[in-house]
Amino acid sequence: MRRWFIRFVGFVVCGVLALGQVPIEVTVWWHTGQPDELAVITAFVEEFNAKQNEIRVKLVTIPEAEYTAQVRAAGLAGKLPDVLDLDGPTMANFVWNGWLIPLDRYITEDLKEDFLPSIIAQGIYPPDGKIYALGMVDSGLALWGNRAYLEKAGVRIPTSAADAWTLGEFEEVLRKLATLPEVQWPLDLKLSYGVGEWFTYGFSPIIQALGGDLINRTTWKAQGTLDSAASVLGMTLLQYWIKQGWVVPASAGDDAFYGKKTAALAWVGHWMYGPHLRGLGNDLVLLPMPKLGAGCRAATGMGTWAWGITSACKHPDAAWKFVEYLLQPEQILRFSNANGAVPARKSAIAMSELYKPGAMLNIYAQQLETIAIPRPVHPAYPTITSAFAEAVQNIIAGANIYEELHRAALKIDQDIEENEGYPPFGR
Structure with a gap:
């Protein structure tokens, strides 16, 4: 009886694996800033997990005051998660340390063109000209x-x-x-x-x-x-x-x-x-x-938190699917509405009641397209x-x-x- 049961369990497991129903786990670190931001990010994770069976995102929240120090400690110890939320000015140091991978193979020309130029400029690592981070919003x-x-x-x-x-x-x-x-x-x-x-x-x-x-x-x-x-x-x-x-x-x-x-x-x-x-x-x-x-x-000043995939990530394609989900105009707009920041994509700006042409805060969007200079x-x-x-x-x-x-x-x-x-x- 026991031998039969073991065979049955093995058959079920192999069947599930064959059907691709054992999900890939993607661990995501997020700095806990505003409560409204955290609520939206948590909702994004739950919705992403519910809409498909191939990937399961695990969200880990870390207080903002401790966040960058914890990332550095994890990087030095070789214990980084799969996806990082990172403050724009820290990106170059993280890349220099070998903690992030370039995202260029995932970014189509149409997607790149839809992002504010300030977002692209913040995410480019000067020595190789590649993009290592993309934000959902920008600051103004x-x-x-x-x-x-x-x-x-x-x-x-x-x-x-x-x-x-x-x-x-x-x-x-x-x-x-x-x-x-x-x-x-x-x-x-x-x-x-x-x-x-x-x-x-x-x-x-x-x-x-x-x-x-x-x-x-x-x-x-x-x-x-x-x-x-x-x-x-x-x-x-x-x-x-x-x-x-x-x-x-x-x-x-x-x-x-x-x-x-x-x-x-x-x-x-x-x-x-x-x-x-x-x-x-x-x-x-x-x-x-x-x-x-x-x-x-x-x-004008610019730059804020963005998403990157770490060099420790064993399944970068799966990690990108989650990042790509976050970067959809509809998600960007929800996040912008929660924290008030400038939507990172032009298509999302066009839908924003605060930032679209003629709206109260549109000057911020205008400036990010014309006079924004990223911090070094x-x-x-x-x-x-x-x-x-x-x-x-x-x-x-x-x-x-x-x-x-x-x-x-x-x-x-x-x-x-x-x-x-x-x-x-x-x-």
Whole structure:
């Protein structure tokens, strides 16, 4: 009887295997950010598992504050999952360490063309030109305005990225707003966010609009670029705005624009749409980044979390099927609606009530197609951002601008030199 039972079980197992009904398990790591994001991602996993029998996705959630450190530890220990959710600026370091595989063989030309160029730029690893990560959404940086104050000051209100204020106009707007009795500070730069990634995301576009940058993206040297005349000019503008008394100090908190309404403009991203709308209602208006540079050049921050497949994945085709499912326009739109970020695909933007042409937040989409500059896709990015943020903090406090940027450039180049140039970069 026992022998018969064993044969029967073996027959059943072999039959199931023959029918392809033993699913491939794909482990996915996700950073737990906003609760609404987690709810949508969890729903995506459940729906994907329910719609087919070949693949079973196992979702592992890790607190955002610990996430990147856990990925690094897993990478060094050879214990990475199959699919990673990763913050865009960390991608180059992960690729350099050999933890991600290129996705190009899965990405058709039509799919690539439908993505925002900013998403593609963030996902390309410069040494080989291949794409290693794709996001469902992107972020955006622009100016939020209090329409009532702008109209009272008699200033022009731009309606598109092409229509943005020039540097001269922008500073004249700040002067006029400063004369209004309701306005204590014309501009909130979110200095209350403190030293960190915001200083790079929010303020590197100032130097980039003027022709500077955080690092030379061909030689991968910071000296001569971060401390160039163009970069110094950009930080001179920032320091000048502060010295004029136009900028909300960090000590004033986060709500000068949308709460106390003592600020008329807020230089910040899409994530403040909800608080701003609740605070200002019909007086809320979204404005493009000002054209600070010669030739009416502007720049905007961009980049956010994206999906990649690890080198530890034994079934990359199965892993891609799940990633591909997440990247469908309908899923992207659901995720965008949950967290408010810019849909990563043009077809999803066209369906979005917030981001489609003529919608409230469309300027973010316009800018991501035209003036977005990714943060440097380089393994030394952690040093690049920390050195620049420290320099910005000191510049805000009144320090010598060239000295601070030069010191930051030296720190970056020293890190790169200590890592022998992070080959194959700079070759």
